[in-house]
Amino acid sequence: MNRMKLPILIHPDPRLKKHAAPIADISDDLRTLADNMLETMYDAPGIGLAAPQVGMLDRLLVMDCIKDDGPPRPYVMINPEIIAKSDETSVYDEGCLSIPEQYGEVTRPAEVEVRWIDRDGKEQTEVFANLWATCVQHEIDHLDGKLFIDYLGPMRRQLITRKMQKLKRERARD
């Protein structure tokens, strides 16, 4: 299979603030998009990527939180939904491929149960914990136009946004 790397949108971008639409049918084009998103994510490198980050306003995300050890464990989630969350929370220093080299502590439920449609059109349900739980929540947020910096204070958010505006100006000049 010929996989292709896709350009990742950098915050601020209006497409990163939009609500992505539910996917009605799982076409070959959609599977190709998912494969290309995985390629893009692994190459970055990152542990998750949502379709709006590559400019597609579809409810699709990919993730793989296996670090250097162990075989890859790629997930393709279509129309993912959180159906249960723990009262217990955990804090991670989150980053985002659309907000390069900026990090911030975000508190989220430590465990979530997620239901989604996989790339073969089958419904899946799984409980995620720890980094996986944080990652899947972060990616589902992207489908609702929400970024991890939206959980930070307004000052910090503004500071990061200014840095990203500067980064985009520099990249546009190169």
Ligand code: NI
């Ligand atoms: Ni992100």
